[in-house]
Amino acid sequence: MxxxxxxxxxLRPGSFVCVEISTxxxxxxxxxxxxxxxxxxxxxxxxxxxxxxLERSKLPGVVEITSAYQSVAIFVDExxxxxxxxxxxxxxxxxxxxxxxxxQRAIMDIPVCYEGEFALxxxxxxxxxxxxxxxxxxxHCSIEFKVAGIGFTPGFPxxxxxxxxxxxxxxxxxxxxVPAGSVGIANAQAGIYPFESPGGWNIIxxxxxxxxxxxxxxxxxxxxxxxxxxxxxxxxxxDVARANEI
Amino acid sequence: xxxVVLAAGYSTTVQDCGRFGFRKFGVPAxxxxxxxxxxxxxLLVGNDECAAGIEISSGRIRLQFAxxxxxxxxxxxxxxxxxAVAVPxxxxxxxxxxxxxxxxxxxxxAWLVISGGVDVRPVLGxxxxxxxxxxxxxxxxxxxxxxxxxxxxxxxxxxxxxxAMNGAVADWSGPQLSSSRAERGGVEGSRGESLQVAPRDPSxxxxxxxxxxxxxxxxxxxxxxxxxxxxxxxxNSDRMGPRLEGANIDTAQTxxxxxxxxxxxxxxxxxGGAPIVLLADCQTIGGYPKIAHVITVDxxxxxxxQPMDEVRFELTTLExxxxxxxxxxxxxxxxxxxxxxxFG
Numbered sequence: 001m002x003x004x005x006x007x008x009x010x011l012r013p014g015s016f017v018c019v020e021i022s023t024x025x026x027x028x029x030x031x032x033x034x035x036x037x038x039x040x041x042x043x044x045x046x047x048x049x050x051x052x053x054l055e056r057s058k059l060p061g062v063v064e065i066t067s068a069y070q071s072v073a074i075f076v077d078e079x080x081x082x083x084x085x086x087x088x089x090x091x092x093x094x095x096x097x098x099x100x101x102x103x104q105r106a107i108m109d110i111p112v113c114y115e116g117e118f119a120l121x122x123x124x125x126x127x128x129x130x131x132x133x134x135x136x137x138x139x140h141c142s143i144e145f146k147v148a149g150i151g152f153t154p155g156f157p158x159x160x161x162x163x164x165x166x167x168x169x170x171x172x173x174x175x176x177x178v179p180a181g182s183v184g185i186a187n188a189q190a191g192i193y194p195f196e197s198p199g200g201w202n203i204i205x206x207x208x209x210x211x212x213x214x215x216x217x218x219x220x221x222x223x224x225x226x227x228x229x230x231x232x233x234x235x236x237x238x239d240v241a242r243a244n245e246i
Numbered sequence: 247x248x249x250v251v252l253a254a255g256y257s258t259t260v261q262d263c264g265r266f267g268f269r270k271f272g273v274p275a276x277x278x279x280x281x282x283x284x285x286x287x288x289l290l291v292g293n294d295e296c297a298a299g300i301e302i303s304s305g306r307i308r309l310q311f312a313x314x315x316x317x318x319x320x321x322x323x324x325x326x327x328x329x330a331v332a333v334p335x336x337x338x339x340x341x342x343x344x345x346x347x348x349x350x351x352x353x354x355x356a357w358l359v360i361s362g363g364v365d366v367r368p369v370l371g372x373x374x375x376x377x378x379x380x381x382x383x384x385x386x387x388x389x390x391x392x393x394x395x396x397x398x399x400x401x402x403x404x405x406x407x408x409x410a411m412n413g414a415v416a417d418w419s420g421p422q423l424s425s426s427r428a429e430r431g432g433v434e435g436s437r438g439e440s441l442q443v444a445p446r447d448p449s450x451x452x453x454x455x456x457x458x459x460x461x462x463x464x465x466x467x468x469x470x471x472x473x474x475x476x477x478x479x480x481x482n483s484d485r486m487g488p489r490l491e492g493a494n495i496d497t498a499q500t501x502x503x504x505x506x507x508x509x510x511x512x513x514x515x516x517x518g519g520a521p522i523v524l525l526a527d528c529q530t531i532g533g534y535p536k537i538a539h540v541i542t543v544d545x546x547x548x549x550x551x552q553p554m555d556e557v558r559f560e561l562t563t564l565e566x567x568x569x570x571x572x573x574x575x576x577x578x579x580x581x582x583x584x585x586x587x588x589f590g
Contacts, residue, residue: 020462022461022462023459023462023539023564024461024462024507024508024509024512024536024539025459025509025511025512025539025540025541025542025567026459026511026539026541026542026564026567026568026571027509027542027571028507028509030462030506030507032462032506034504063266063267064266064267064269064270065270066269066270066507066530067270068505068506068507068531069504069505069506070504070506071504071506071507073269073506073507073509075269075509078542078568078571078572079571079572079575148505149505149531150270150271150272150530150531151272151505151529151530151531151532152272152529152531153272153378153379153529154268154271154272154273154274154376154379155271155272155379156272158505158531194379195378195379195380197378212271212272212379214273214369214370214376214379214381214382215369218271219268219271219273219370220271220272223270223271224270
């Protein structure tokens with residue numbers, strides 16, 4: 001594959017494609033759309049559409065495509081002799097600026113219990129935002145989030161769309177154990193911990209849903225591009241839902 | 247038939263070539279940290295190339311076989327005995343029913359394959375263990391004393407290989423893929439080349455050079471520090487990736503970024519300036535600057551790193567990295583063809 005060893009910026013005259021294609025090691029490429037817009041929502045949509053178009057174009061030697069926020073990663077089988085023209089294929093595809101499929105996904109409803117023992121950082125979030133916790137819950141449930149990517153652990157959704165008012169820095173010291181189902185916020189990001197794991201995000205509540213199950217297809221509850229809304233439930237409702245999940 | 251794990255050691259896991267196609271759901275590749283080594287071993291005993299084997303890193307391992315099998319191993323500095331017979335790397339050895347295979351690690355990691363392969367249920371297309379999310383492999387966890395693993399049925403190739411063996415250990419061997427050898431006794435040797443030295447004192451840290459290509463967030467200042475630095479592996483390092491200490495890198499020109507894809511080999515630079523070399527169990531998305539990437543063929547060396555080992559980096563080109571990767575595949579293909587010609 002002919003590629004520059006260092007990050008490459010390609011600007012094509014006469015088109016509005018302005019993407020940075022860089023190498024992600026010797027067997028993957030990263031396409032960053034950051035220079036196309038200053039609007040994170042538009043960039044996320046651009047990355048999702050590009051990933052979708054790349055997925056459908058079935059480029060030779062490409063084994064996997066992922067997207068996260070404003071970038072797309074393309075995993076390549078370097079031993080496949082057909083990969084040599086990949087960068088050209090990519091530029092053609094990205095320049096064509098194919099209209100994204102008009103896919104309006106259904107909103108995923110995620111029940112969350114915001115009560116005492118689940119909202120581990122209620123006090124900290126309230127003091128940082130200078131809002132009463134009831135108002136914080138109301139805000140958190142009023143937003144339509146979008147899944148920007150899945151990572152950190154299997155099934156962990158990075159959710160875009162957190163409003164300014166709810167932005168709280170990460171914990172000064174990360175927890176060694178965040179319980180499974182914990183719903184967190186940190187700076188501009190929101191997410192849900194599918195497994196008990198270490199973590200430094202502020203925990204606002206807990207969902208009884210299982211975010212990842214390797215025995216189902218697909219294994220993750222959420223997929224990049226999904227729309228998500230949180231809904232407040234009581235502790236009793238949480239316990240019932242949890243029992244049903246198990 | 248089965249193999250009984252009489253002694254499991256520590257962090258001993260079932261691994262195959264890895265789990266692919268599920269990165270978009272945050273699922274790590276997992277798999278043997280040196281998957282090329284596992285593939286060669288599988289070919290040696292007549293298995294499918296990506297059959298599941300056992301990855302071993304520390305503690306004494308003892309395995310008892312319920313029926314006749316072939317085994318083969320390769321990796322770091324290990325003693326492997328089939329009953330009373332010492333088994334060198336990359337040679338297949340017979341295990342008869344009731345016999346015990348004993349493995350004593352001195353340094354690094356090793357992979358052991360058994361004819362028929364470890365027959366755990368594939369999860370998301372792979373038998374590899376995902377220890378963090380607790381699925382795949384044997385019950386989603388490292389092996390414990392007393393576990394019993396089912397083995398698959400040996401192939402016709404295994405039968406032909408077995409009948410061609412005169413003694414307990416085959417008199418032919420598999421190829422030592424060049425990049426899987428690590429230098430010993432410090433990093434003073436010729437950089438990028440491996441040194442063959444007599445058995446080393448286990449207390450001497452291993453030294454190695456890993457070849458890198460620049461990452462998206464490479465800058466000359468930080469990159470220069472990475473290339474000049476003498477690093478050692480921190481204590482809390484695992485299959486996700488060793489953290490390197492000893493030469494903190496100035497992170498003034500880098501900052502936390504919008505999260506994007508990371509891959510095994512990515513060298514992340516967290517705010518503290520101690521780089522992390524991501525390995526097979528790494529997460530799929532990361533927000534730290536990606537200063538460089540260890541080339542794919544050198545991940546076999548990185549797989550041998552344990553705490554206190556010394557690491558240096560050497561810059562190479564993408565073209566060279568890809569050429570080495572194709573060369574490795576060529577070497578494996580030659581070996582496969584050679585076995586095919588000899589054993590059908």
